[in-house]
Amino acid sequence: MAERKINVKGETCPVPLVETRKAVRTAEPGDVLIIQGDHPPSKDEIPMAVDALGLELLGIEEDGKNWTIKIKIPAEV
């Protein structure tokens, strides 16, 4: 079980989602992914993907224009 940060600040659609998917593919069950970005549509798009992939959304935090999304990889994806 590990925590992994993915920094996609300065990137626009679809790069934040692509990087998230890449991290999900290589993550182990139980891992937590922390995605940090600032592109507003990606903040809505990543939770949509989390839902489709059956992952657990731990939370979304916003700080000005920056946002952080925490995702947990379930036991079986």
Place this chain on the structure above:
Amino acid sequence: MKEETVYLDNSSSTKMDEEVLEAMKPYLFEKYAVASSEFGYSLGIKAKEGLEDARSTIADNIGANSEELIFTSCGTEASNLALKGVAEKLPEDKDHIITSKIEDFPVLKSAQRLEKEGYEVTFLEVDDEGFVDVDELEDAINERTGLVSIQHGNQEIGTIQDVEKISKICDQKDVLFHTDATHTFTKLPIDVSKTPIDLMTLSAHTIHGPKGIGALYVKDGTDIEKMMDGGFQENNRRAGVENIPGAVGFAKAVELVNEEENQRLKGMRDALIKKIQDKILDTTLNGPAKDRTPQNANITFHYVEGESITLHMDMRGFSVSTGSACFSKSLEASHVIMGIGGDHERAHGSVRFSFGRYNTMEDVDRTVKAISEVVKRLREISPLGKDK
């Protein structure tokens, strides 16, 4: 239980048929020698028989003679050989080539390369459905024109060009005619014994055959320079040890296609287009409603990006492709959608669905359901939205 992936990118490549693999196996494990003449050893002679039987099967399918078919490593190589190989052999006063703006990259880039080398190249415009204006093409031919290359079916939007008419014009004007038939071979009838086509690109992996093998039909008497130096294979027109398992698999793939399958592809294509248009607002069908390759549907979903759609469809188990290429960060839009007069928004929101042997009507319904959900949700968050 997770449902199986619905693969709708058969114009990029197809799943190889099991029967193709079975046909190839003897040439990988038993008759694996290099093809040899009657003066060589038995294993090589048997390999050569397999190669020539394959050549004959494919040639028969297009009404050609066996010796008019050159096996290549893929369709890309075949188109490169067609344009560059012919250009090199053209007389000095024949330095003009005509093609269209929406050709697939092998033809487009080869033509651009020849332009850099000093040939004059006319890139014809197409109309809003992707059709070349045959009269315009005829007018573009002059006394210096040596070669015309117009594809049979478009890779992205499925437009079927009138190659019969175009080839006859070229024939009358004594100009060589090449067509890239990668997306129509075995799907639409092509008979080079009746249609004056001089060169034609064919590929195996788009018809459930193996990757790594293609072919170029070269009409008897057409002068063509080989692109790679080496041995004397393929009648001294393409050097390199022949891919005999690939050629045998290619021939098997050709044998396995039938008209019933093509009608089935057309049925799925039409059902998908109609259901999407009925269910989702603000869509545009790219390419023609008629005269379209049986496997191809291409739709722009306005206010959303094609890449977002393909990513979200993938996460739901659907493989589709887009004409958008933001991944490269170049923001390069599809040259085909732009070529038919589309703007960047239309190009970036375009999604191609291409059907193959293993698709079913159930796939169509599942795809329509999934894409309706994806487009709806993406439009809710899209910065391109109508109201934003």
